């Protein structure tokens with residue numbers, strides 16, 4: 748399990764409709780790392796309803812995004828994310844394959860439970876906001892549960908279609 752991680756992120760709309768990553772998280776069994784980035788340029792203050800993040804939020808310089816996330820995932824053999832847009836973006840960002848958990852019938856991250864809280868003030872106060880930290884951790888828990896239930900399956904294993912395809916990817 749040590750070599751598997753989940754990446755998730757939250758964005759704001761930048762100039763020319765570009766997506767700007769404001770929060771990005773990497774989760775495994777024992778580690779949950781979150782990075783909050785400053786916006787790369789000045790524009791009118793705005794915020795997303797879904798995640799509550801404001802344009803002025805963040806601590807790290809935006810030009811460190813690629814290097815930061817590449818270092819954070821460098822020890823893992825298998826990276827995962829949820830959704831086609833995110834897996835495409837992350838595959839390009841880290842220059843490694845990032846399979847889509849949707850293809851393994853994983854539930855939407857917003858519907859998964861997470862007990863942890865995030866250091867971003869808007870996420871602490873509003874539990875319903877989309878938070879990359881909580882989603883990455885919840886998605887990793889889903890993988891963990893999925894792999895455990897595979898191990899506990901009575902012999903001969905009765906693999907469902909998605910279990911078989913998930914296993915074949917690991």
Ligand SMILES: [Zn+2]
Pocket residue numbers: 770865866867870877878879880881
């Ligand atoms: Zn958060």
